[in-house]
Amino acid sequence: MGENSSSFLRSNLNSIQQIIKIMDIQYPLELIGTFVFAISGALAVRDKEHDLFGAGFTGFITAIGGGTLRDVLLGSYPLVWIGDVYFLYAILLGVLAAFVFPRFLIKLRKTMFLFDTIGIGFFTVLGVEKALAFGVRPEIAAIMGMFTAVMGGVIRDTLVNEIPILFRKEIYASACLTGAILYLLLNYSGLERDYNLLISISVIISIRLVAVKYKLSLPRLE
Amino acid sequence: MGENSSSFLRSNLNSIQQIIKIMDIQYPLELIGTFVFAISGALAVRDKEHDLFGAGFTGFITAIGGGTLRDVLLGSYPLVWIGDVYFLYAILLGVLAAFVFPRFLIKLRKTMFLFDTIGIGFFTVLGVEKALAFGVRPEIAAIMGMFTAVMGGVIRDTLVNEIPILFRKEIYASACLTGAILYLLLNYSGLERDYNLLISISVIISIRLVAVKYKLSLPRLE
């Protein structure tokens, strides 16, 4: 696309251009995403026999797990949260928020769910980009994108001894993988990055929202 | 051995030489081993509440887990499956086979078991060799060989919330460790690589087959 971006895109250019201003603030968005993942991680163990420290630890693992796994697999050092301490502060704030306002946040669970869904879309595409920048093949980059988004939750669930979300929920990781592949296709077809980010992230979010609303899931192995 | 290889070996030289032609095709064998591990991983979650994506993910983890752990522990980058995308295709084929022919493959479970057993023997010795080539001491190389063969299954079982195979089954990882140590002893005694591969892999396979047939297991801690 790029020069030849579809008429659909052109007709929506104004509103899209407003939205893509967001992309200028990618770094703050990463911090916010980390903050939201930390909240959802800390709240996830609320019904279990975990003390405050356990909840904080779980929030931490949820927030950094996916990106950490991606970077360790790529051999990309220093890890994001080790090289930039603001990610740690974003996590501490998220855990603190979960401690201080648990009821408020749980009442907000639809908002939280929406944030989490935006988060997985966003981190998927950032993960794909980071892997590509590292020089791996697109097939590998797609997996790395999905890992970035979902493996924090998988590690969290494994630690608290639950069947990982990946295996239970309506279409979740497969939405991320679909979005990652779409991003790669649009990228190689020449679409500008900002449009590509918007489209791919929107597709991930849409698949996830539709799947949850209509309780869609993939078939099982017979 | 080497120059002084035993008369037993000499007398079987012809048949052995035919078999060791196999070693010329080490790379295809690695791909086949990965393919088989992916099938067994995907089929392992068949009775659980996993959808197709979960089964594919499990096949993937089973196939790459051991080698990935070995390479991350050694700091050997890029990881095998990241540097060579054909391993990913072998996994995709394995997962696809598990989706399309599950009943056929389960009927073949004796064949699959045999393939899996050959697989752990083969990957143990390859893991030892890779670690040695990386310059670690033989004691460490033996552990790395065993990890290569069994840790994919251990990670898979941990994710799906089962007691890892390592802790449950008849002699399994200990067969790999025994074969790894044997390979190292024969290696330092000067035996040619091809013979050493054949002997060590055969010993692993034999221990495992005998243990399963006669339900042998190591004693427990009192």
Place this chain on the structure above:
Amino acid sequence: MGENSSSFLRSNLNSIQQIIKIMDIQYPLELIGTFVFAISGALAVRDKEHDLFGAGFTGFITAIGGGTLRDVLLGSYPLVWIGDVYFLYAILLGVLAAFVFPRFLIKLRKTMFLFDTIGIGFFTVLGVEKALAFGVRPEIAAIMGMFTAVMGGVIRDTLVNEIPILFRKEIYASACLTGAILYLLLNYSGLERDYNLLISISVIISIRLVAVKYKLSLPRLE
């Protein structure tokens, strides 16, 4: 402190100086700590359906898990136990001791508990120092210190399908984190390393002992 070390410290200088001779033997202490962790890891699966190999494997993971995770997260290669094979021998001795004298060691469980508590204090501070030497920020170093001490146990519990100790026990990882932060504060205030080690390790041990004696735990998330 340092030049201005408190009168309390001065008045206890003689006895402290005797104790800090211990610090000249840091390396043997690390090996002994590894040995003790291996024993407690191997004994931890005594009631489960684990054979001798499974117990040995669990002892191994418990002993190396924390330091391995720290070094993989930092990208510090070679890992301690891969670069120095004596750690492996310390683990083998610990596992062997657990096999040969399980009843004796279990009778000694108060002694073992004390050793384990000293161990987590000691490894926390060593982990902090290693991370600082690697050039990370103090906030990160505190986390690395705690990880060094507790993550071996966390990985062990996850593998044997139990809720990790971190989430169950009286104040445990939080004692390590407190000691790690204290070490950093004293370090930046200029206190000599030997005194700092003694104080920080003592605080970790004291918190843990008091928490266990009086069954103290942190509050839960409401």
